[in-house]
Amino acid sequence: MDWNDTPQQAEFRSNVRAFLQDRLPAYYKDHELRRHLDSGLENDWQQDLHNGTPDQQAAAKEWAMALAERGWGQPHWPKEHGGASLTPFDQFILKQEFAIAEAPEIGGSLIGSTLLVHGTEEQKQRFLAPTLTGELRWAQGFSEPGAGSDLGSLQCRAVRDGDEYVINGQKLWTSAGHKANWIFGLFRTDPDAPKHRGISFLVLDATTPGVSVRPIISMGWEHATNETFYEDVRVPAANLIGEQNRGWYVGMTLLDYERSGIGGAVAHRRNMDELVANVKTDATPNRASLVKNEIVDRYVESEVMYNLALRVASMHAAGTLPNYEASMGKLYSTELAQRVARTGMKAFGLYAHLWSPAEPLAPLHAKHTQASCHTVVGTIAGGSNEIQRNIIATRGLGLPRG
C-alpha cells in the first residue's frame, strides 16, 4: 500500500499547513501555555468560547471566523450549510494537519451529520448554523442506567401530548451535560413495540423546566460527565428528528464524517516523541535503560495505530464503509493510550506522583500521570472494548456469536 500523497493531496496538505500558519491564533500555537493552563486535557474550543478569559474568547472567535471562510469548521458538511463538501481523504488530511498543529476542532459534528441526513429543511436552518458558530453546545443523551452496550433497552419515556412530548426518566453519562445548552437523545415513545422500534430521536433546550443535571466525578477528579434527570419535561413536537418510533435508525446513522481516529494516532506519535526527547536529555543514571524496551514497544505500536487510521481513511476514500476496521482502531487506540501512560509514569519514577500540570517538577506537565487516570474511561465510552471485540470477532473473523 502506498501511503504517499497524490500530487493533488500534497497540494491540499500544503494549503492546510499554510492556513494553519497564517490563521491559527497565537494563543492556540502556544502549546506550552495551553498544557499548563488546561490541566493537560485536550483543546476545548467551546470551553474557551463560553467560559474562557477575554483573550481565550477572542482567540476562539478569531479561529471560528477563519474556519468559516473556508467551511473547514465542519469540512464534510455541504457548502450551503457552511461546510466545504470535502472528499473523505481531504477531510482526513485536514484532520491530520489540525491534530499535528494541535488546532482545536469545533464540536457538533455528530448531531450536525445526523440532521443533515434526517432533519427537515426547517430543522437544518434552525440548528446547523448556530452549531457551527458554537452558539449551540450539544450533549448526547443516549445511555441510561440499564442501557449502555444494550442501548435498545432504554426506558426514558417521551409521551406525545398535543404539540408536545412529555419526557420522564433518567439518562446516564451525559458528557458535557453541565455545559451544554442543547441535548439530543433517544427516548421511548412506544413501550409495547419491539424494543428498537419504539424509540424516537428528540432534541431539546437543556434549560427546559424539569431537566436537571448531577455531576459524576471521575477517578482523575474530572467533571466531564453527568447523570441527567427528566421530570415532566415538555418538548415541542417540532423537535422530533425523523419519524416517531424510528429514532433508533436516526441515532445509528452512519456518519459520513471521516472517523479514522487520526487525531488520536497523531497524539500517540507526539506523546512518544516527547517522551523519547525527555528521557534522552535526563541525566539520572540508568533511567533510559530501565524503560528503553518499553518505549520502543510503544513507539512501534503508535506506528501501527497510524496505519490502522490510514486504513480506515482509505476505505472512506474508496467509497466503502469501514465496519470492524473502525472497531480495530478504537480498540487499539484506547488500549495504547493506557499503555503509553503507564510507560510514561514508569519513565519518571517517583516524579510520576506529581499530579498538577502547574507543578514545576512534574515531568511533561504531569501529562502521563494525568493520562493514567483519564485514559481509563476510553475503553468504555463510545462502545466498550468488549463490544468492539465482539464486532471484530463476528463481522471481521466470521466467528459465531455468543
Ligand SMILES: Cc1cc2nc3c(=O)[nH]c(=O)nc-3n(C[C@H](O)[C@H](O)[C@H](O)COP(=O)(O)OP(=O)(O)OC[C@H]3O[C@@H](n4cnc5c(N)ncnc54)[C@H](O)[C@@H]3O)c2cc1C
Ligand atoms: C466517560 C464516559 C463518557 C460517556 N459519554 C456518553 C455520552 O455523552 N452520552 C451517552 O449517551 N453515553 C455516554 N457514555 C456511555 C457509554 O456509551 C457506555 O458507558 C458504554 O456503552 C457501556 O455501557 P454501560 O456503561 O451501560 O456498561 P454495560 O453495557 O452495562 O457493560 C458492563 C460491562 O459488560 C461488558 N459487556 C456488556 N455487554 C457485553 C457483551 N454483549 N459481550 C461482552 N461484554 C459485554 C461491557 O464491555 C462492560 O465491561 C459515556 C461513558 C463514559 C464512561
